Amino acid sequence: MAELPAGKGALFRxxxxxxxxxxxxxxxxxxxxxxxxxxxxxxxxxIKPGMYIGVELYGSVRCPMSLAREIVRQRIGELDLAGxxxxxxxxxxxxxxxxxxxxxxxxxxxxxxxxxxxxACESGRVKAVEWSNAALAWRFKxxxxxxxxxxxxxxxxxxxxxxxxxxxVECPFTxxxxxxxPALALDVGLIHVHRADEFGNAQVDGISGFAAEMARASKxxxxxxxxxxxxEEIQKFPERTLIPYYLxxxxxxxxxxxxxxxxxxxxxxxxxHVKSYMKAAESEEGFQAYLQEWVYGVPDHWHFLEKLGGxxxxxxxxxxxxxx
Amino acid sequence: xxxxxxxxxLICTAAHQMEDNTICFIxxxxxxxxxxxxxxxxxxxxxxxxEFGGMGASMERLPLAVGGSRTxxxxxxxSSICDLxxxxxxGFIEYGFLGGAQIDPFxxxxxxxIGDHDRPKVRFPGSGGANDxxxxxxxxxxxxxxxxxxxxxxxxxxxxxxxxxxxxxxxxAGLPRxxxxxxxxxxxxxxxxxxxxxxxxxxxxxxxxxVEQVQAETGFPLVIPARVEQNPPPLPEELRLLREVIDPQRxxx
Numbered sequence: 001m002a003e004l005p006a007g008k009g010a011l012f013r014x015x016x017x018x019x020x021x022x023x024x025x026x027x028x029x030x031x032x033x034x035x036x037x038x039x040x041x042x043x044x045x046x047i048k049p050g051m052y053i054g055v056e057l058y059g060s061v062r063c064p065m066s067l068a069r070e071i072v073r074q075r076i077g078e079l080d081l082a083g084x085x086x087x088x089x090x091x092x093x094x095x096x097x098x099x100x101x102x103x104x105x106x107x108x109x110x111x112x113x114x115x116x117x118x119x120a121c122e123s124g125r126v127k128a129v130e131w132s133n134a135a136l137a138w139r140f141k142x143x144x145x146x147x148x149x150x151x152x153x154x155x156x157x158x159x160x161x162x163x164x165x166x167x168x169v170e171c172p173f174t175x176x177x178x179x180x181x182p183a184l185a186l187d188v189g190l191i192h193v194h195r196a197d198e199f200g201n202a203q204v205d206g207i208s209g210f211a212a213e214m215a216r217a218s219k220x221x222x223x224x225x226x227x228x229x230x231x232e233e234i235q236k237f238p239e240r241t242l243i244p245y246y247l248x249x250x251x252x253x254x255x256x257x258x259x260x261x262x263x264x265x266x267x268x269x270x271x272x273h274v275k276s277y278m279k280a281a282e283s284e285e286g287f288q289a290y291l292q293e294w295v296y297g298v299p300d301h302w303h304f305l306e307k308l309g310g311x312x313x314x315x316x317x318x319x320x321x322x323x324x
Numbered sequence: 325x326x327x328x329x330x331x332x333x334l335i336c337t338a339a340h341q342m343e344d345n346t347i348c349f350i351x352x353x354x355x356x357x358x359x360x361x362x363x364x365x366x367x368x369x370x371x372x373x374x375e376f377g378g379m380g381a382s383m384e385r386l387p388l389a390v391g392g393s394r395t396x397x398x399x400x401x402x403s404s405i406c407d408l409x410x411x412x413x414x415g416f417i418e419y420g421f422l423g424g425a426q427i428d429p430f431x432x433x434x435x436x437x438i439g440d441h442d443r444p445k446v447r448f449p450g451s452g453g454a455n456d457x458x459x460x461x462x463x464x465x466x467x468x469x470x471x472x473x474x475x476x477x478x479x480x481x482x483x484x485x486x487x488x489x490x491x492x493x494x495x496x497a498g499l500p501r502x503x504x505x506x507x508x509x510x511x512x513x514x515x516x517x518x519x520x521x522x523x524x525x526x527x528x529x530x531x532x533x534x535v536e537q538v539q540a541e542t543g544f545p546l547v548i549p550a551r552v553e554q555n556p557p558p559l560p561e562e563l564r565l566l567r568e569v570i571d572p573q574r575x576x577x
Binding site: 031057058061062069082103104105106107110114117118120122124127128130131132133134135137138141152153154155156157158159160163168176177178179206207208209210211212213252262264265269315321322 | 339352353369375376377378379385388389390391392393394395396397402403404405409413436437441442443445446447448449450451452453454455456459460476481482483484485493494496497498499500515575576
């Protein structure tokens with residue numbers, strides 16, 4: 001019988017599912033305790049050099065941009081990074097903090113390719129392992145289900161498969177070929193939500209991207225929230241809780257935390273800022289100058305908002321939000 | 325005759341491929357404008373699906389991002405990437421619209437690299453949802469500018485499956501049966517695929533374009549049928565909708 005195809009890309013971690021169960025039993029807090037922290041506390045406490053991290057949704061929509069900037073500010077490096085990427089991955093990669101990348105899409109959408117990604121990959125500084133969007137979400141789903149892999153019908157027959165770490169398997173029932181996606185369990189996941197209580201019960205309005213799966217595939221989970229609400233508000237609409245407290249390790253209050261990206265129903269993206277960022281990112285010098293001005297040179301998210309133009313600018317962006 | 329540019333021609337021709345009462349995966353750029361136009365003309369019940377979870381958005385305002393709020397504005401549902409990709413895996417999604425840096429005679433697409441993968445000459449964004457859409461939708465429609473650098477005999481990297489290396493290859497790889505590339509829409513022509521060889525075939529010419537011109541701009545021999553159709557130019561009403569209603573800031577055109 002012919003050997004079944006296997007991708008030759010690196011698998012950054014393959015954590016035995018029983019080890020994940022042991023971790024959950026020993027390390028995850030089952031009691032409902034307050035987890036409110038500053039962005040500095042949350043990032044410095046949970047993210048260490050060399051860890052495997054992921055960010056949801058992606059850099060222009062409902063993205064924990066304030067947390068991504070804080071990782072850059074603290075210069076936590078040697079990271080393995082998984083997920084979609086626009087501005088958040090640009091910042092982490094361009095700051096030299098990323099070693100390996102589980103890539104699906106990293107670009108500027110309408111505005112084209114990312115020069116930051118180009119410089120990183122074309123110089124060989126960052127190694128990319130290829131996946132599709134659904135494949136990454138399903139890899140999180142596999143971990144969320146407590147499984148070592150999930151068989152799917154994507155990626156088959158392509159170089160995307162060949163440069164991934166997936167393998168072809170035969171269905172034990174029908175014999176048909178399937179793409180086995182290895183479970184992806186992150187050391188730390190970062191998700192931005194509309195509201196959460198101090199315990200981490202979190203709700204998202206609009207599409208949820210891959211938040212449900214990633215939240216359940218992260219050993220440690222940091223939530224940033226537009227609004228911290230009383231626990232009773234969560235209890236009124238428990239069906240809206242996408243991410244319950246026991247998945248969450250830290251809650252950071254970050255109003256406008258997705259800027260310069262948008263937050264559905266709340267504020268539109270800061271198109272002027274995005275455009276000036278993209279202009280700066282065209283050259284290495286321009287990119288570093290942007291980091292100096294907007295990340296290293298700004299002590300925290302509150303100062304970032306002030307620098308962006310404060311309440312005047314924020315109210316303009318609120319006015320531009322998509323309404324129901 | 326009303327003047328129009330290449331982008332407008334691409335958008336209008338792509339819109340004509342969209343079928344009422346079907347569910348289509350819509351990507352960033354030209355497909356968004358084409359879907360917005362189709363919904364205002366011949367396909368009011370077109371269900372635009374956006375891979376991050378938006379299904380059936382009104383398209384009243386042009387989305388800038390496939391996960392942005394306008395992809396689920398007045399939509400029928402706002403769910404998740406797994407939900408919509410799994411709908412495609414179950415056969416609910418008829419059409420998927422794709423773009424690429426390169427396309428080959430079998431409709432395979434490259435959006436990943438030019439040159440060697442590990443030290444590329446040019447690094448592009450990668451698959452995104454394209455590989456899933458090309459694997460799981462019934463029919464995919466590629467939208468591209470025509471040119472020899474884009475229409476190549478061999479891709480640098482096969483990101484998204486077309487007919488792979490020919491008849492039966494998709495099924496042998498394990499992809500769902502009866503799926504694959506359906507059309508290629510360009511500024512010079514509309515192309516489809518020969519039923520037997522699965523190779524790209526000229527179907528219709530854009531206004532004022534000759535068969536020779538299309539072949540000269542394609543880096544591999546096309547199947548040329550005995551009868552080639554002529555595409556109509558964009559209608560004045562389509563151009564008005566595009567310029568005044570759909571994209572008044574002219575972000576795309």
